[in-house]
Amino acid sequence: MRFGILGPLDIRSRDGLPMDPGGPRPRALLTLLLLDAGRAVSGERLIHGLYGDEPPTGASNALQSQVSRLRKRLGLEIEAVPTGYRLAVSPEDVDLHHFERLSREGRRALGSGDHPGAAALLGEALGLWRGPALADLPNALGLVARLDELRLAAVQDRVEADLALGGGPGLVPELRELIAGHPLSERLHAQLMRALHASGRPAEALTAYEDARRVLADELGADPSAELSALHLELLRGQEPTRQRGVPAQLTRFVGRADELTRIGALLSGARLVTLTGPGGAGKTRLAIEAARALPDVCYVELAPLADGAQVTYAILTALGVRDGFRAAGGDTTERLLSALHGRELLLVLDNCEHMIDEAARVAGLLLGACPGVRVLATSREGLGITGEVLWAVPPLAAEPAARLFADRATAVRPDLECPADGDGARLVGEICAALDGLPLAIELAAARLRTLTLDDLAARLGDRFRLLSRGDRTKAPRHRTLHAVVEWSWELLDDDERELARRLTVFSKGATSEAVQAVCGIPYPEDLLASLAEKSFLDVADGRYGMLRTIHAFCARQLSEAGEEDRLRDAHATYFLDLAERAEPRLRGREQLPWLARLAAEQGNLDAALRHLTRADPHGGLRMMAALSWFWRLRGLYGERTALARDLLDAVGSEPPEGLGEEYVLCVINTIAGDGADPAEPDRLARADGLLAALEGPLRLPHLVVLWSVAGGPARAMEDRVRSQVGDHPWGVALLDLGQGFQELFAGRADASEAAFTRALAGFRTTGDRWGMANCLDPLGMFADWRGDRELALRRLDEGLTHVRELAAPEETADLLHQRGTVLLRAGDFEAAAAHYTRSAALARTTGVPDKVATARRGLGDVARLSGDTARAREHYEAALEACAANWFSLGQSVRILVGLGRTALAESRPREAADWFGQARGLASGTGELAEVAEALAAVAAGPEDAARLLGAAHGLRGTLIAGDPDVVPVERSARERLSPEAYDKAFGQGRELRSAAVREAVSER
Structure with missing residues (x-):
């Protein structure tokens, strides 16, 4: 059978008899299949071609029925394949x-x-057109435009x-008609000028x-x-420009791009x-x-319109x-080119080489070898692969120039628009540019949409970027006009194996190693394919990891969805990373913790x-x-960010621990109370976790559970007899017991x-190599x-601790040690360093999302301001610290110390009655001995x-x-x-106070 789609759909049997496929929908369906004759067409693409952007319910079933009717009506072999159908x-x-x-x-x-x-071949090709292409296919404007472009190129x-054959006079009417339809085609204007000149009409050629x-x-x-200017000069002078x-x-x-231009130069x-x-789009x-x-001497060659390497x-x-009038020996084009460049000193710019990379490389290599004065600057989505070639990957635009480009293009479409230089608007522009990977084309297309959209609307619609950024420069070739077309053009240049791997790679959210790719994507030894995709600018490679730009990721993810492989790959992905997390967990507590922390990060x-x-598909696996990840989160200060996910997982699992997963269940409960927001259900979760933990038999498989529970539940719950049996006799566990x-x-x-x-614990942790411990x-x-x-020894110990936590990149512990070091410096009188x-410390705690530690640091700043004499500033810090305190055991102690600071501030301002009131509030909150000790010292100042x-x-x-030696608040008192x-009287009173038990101290303090 013969099929025609360059015009109304035409089907002919082997005998030349016309055949009718039926109504509009079967005709459209057959047209779609014929576009990829012999190749699979995805179901999603067929449905979109038939129904547009809003297909009806049951479109897949309707498609299946349409295919079945086509088979029966025309006797066609339409195969059902995993991704769709193949004619x-x-x-x-x-x-x-x-x-x-x-x-x-x-x-x-x-x-x-x-x-x-x-002339014969091109005439035969153009004779196949019977009218507008794809006349029976709706929703195909972009494809029709591409075919019209191919037709125009063939005509030209x-x-x-x-x-070249002397047909100038007869071509003039045709060329004038073509120019009327394509007035911006410089090639047609040049051909008309040459046709007029060949017809003996030079004046008209100059007018053209x-x-x-x-x-x-x-x-x-x-x-x-x-x-075109050179041709004009040729016609004026009667000589050929070179x-x-x-x-x-x-x-x-x-x-x-100033730095990039310097680098290229x-x-x-x-x-x-x-x-x-x-x-x-880069x-x-x-x-x-x-x-x-x-x-000074440049020749620019645009290869994008070319359809053949020749x-x-x-x-x-x-x-x-160099035109047809120029001849070298034998008329061979290669010889003509070498002759034209012989002895020249120039830069040849070969733009958009990727679709004919082999021929571009052959010609470039030939010219470089034969013409010493020629240099080549090429652009391509992959290198030419010639010895001596220097590759330079064009990076995405950095944040600041990306925002400037956005602003420049936005004001071009809306001169009245003022792009914000700071504030929420500037932040939104930055987020838009980052979401578009810093790709200039995407940024320009996005800015152009501000003609009708607000910044907020634009940002909200970036999830469907390909539909949003679908209006480009009409003068550009269709494949360079929209974001989707640009990526699709690259996609079409991949072979089938590369496409298969590219779409499967989208299961990884933040790149992957080759080991992960092999395990999850099911492609043995993927290194060569990964390298090929990287060379073709489909992947980025850094530190052994392969990643995609978000725009490419979004395109390939659509292909994965069409292929119907998403669920299987999600399962394989989760299985691989569950295994990785469980392999890493015990290694995070010893000498291997740094490389494993880096790997998990x-x-x-x-x-x-x-x-x-x-959490959705296998809650027990989620537990x-x-x-396995809870200790990693703790070390990296990430645990509070996973609170909502922990609550979802707990809901999915249910109210009882699954068999054999008791420790995992308790850890999930602990993670639900690790956030920084108050939750009415938190006391119940604390009590439930306490009961579940008490029921666990030791030794624990996950001993970090004890640490996380002590952090969440407080010191009163941290050390009980059961913990010793739960931790066991592993050196890390023994050191942990000493720490507790x-x-x-x-x-x-x-x-x-x-x-x-603490000294015993330090020795134990040194043995295991655990930097956190x-x-x-x-x-x-x-x-x-x-x-x-x-103070010298104190700083040495703290500096060693800071070395360890910085190696771990543990922000919360780093904040703690910085605060402790600041306190040592404060007592040493170095207020500025403190x-x-x-x-x-506050900045680190803030980025980690731990308000308690922010409050601690603000209290320290209040102490510095107060002791420096700036009581107004001290009060600001103390009040901000109180606001930052969360509702947990740790914040209770901080609140006591902050109230003491406010009291000492009032005392420094000669308001002893107000100071006593603040100290009284602190006394009411104090529960631990350390807090009571500070309250007692504060009350001594107003005794x-x-x-x-x-x-x-x-x-x-006694408490x-x-x-504390040299405490600037206690020494004066x-x-x-x-x-x-007298010395005897002081020692007697001091001794009486020191001998009091905690309850008696509390009572004595309460009397003040």
């Missing part, structure tokens, strides 16, 4: 594909100088052949040039191209072949034009201005995506994954026993040294007499186990009491 006919039986083949052969003949053969090639110049100026605001000069004029300002000065690579062409513009040489000759996006999938014991002794006011426990021991050990007045430490002051200081000593009492 089993040869492309040569379809006029469109026959036209494309004849056009390619005609261009090849034209390029080789076989003008009679070219045929005219070129006819001109003036007509072309006026149209280009009126419609585009541009001058004629260098080639080449085209310069690069195309641009209609818009060039924004940013440096590369061109040291290499003869430089290729700019990058994905479609701005390779514009960058090449701007880089070449500053050079045209490359001819295109360069045309760009050089690199995979964070994939781990989150896998956990979300498991395992959340449990150190805090218990500290909270009980037994400083010496606490320091001994070492840092968490060095923090209190530095504090004890500070209490004794050995304030800097507190400020950095009625020196004996009361000495007794309260003794109580503070904490010591007074102690000195005053000693000055007013």
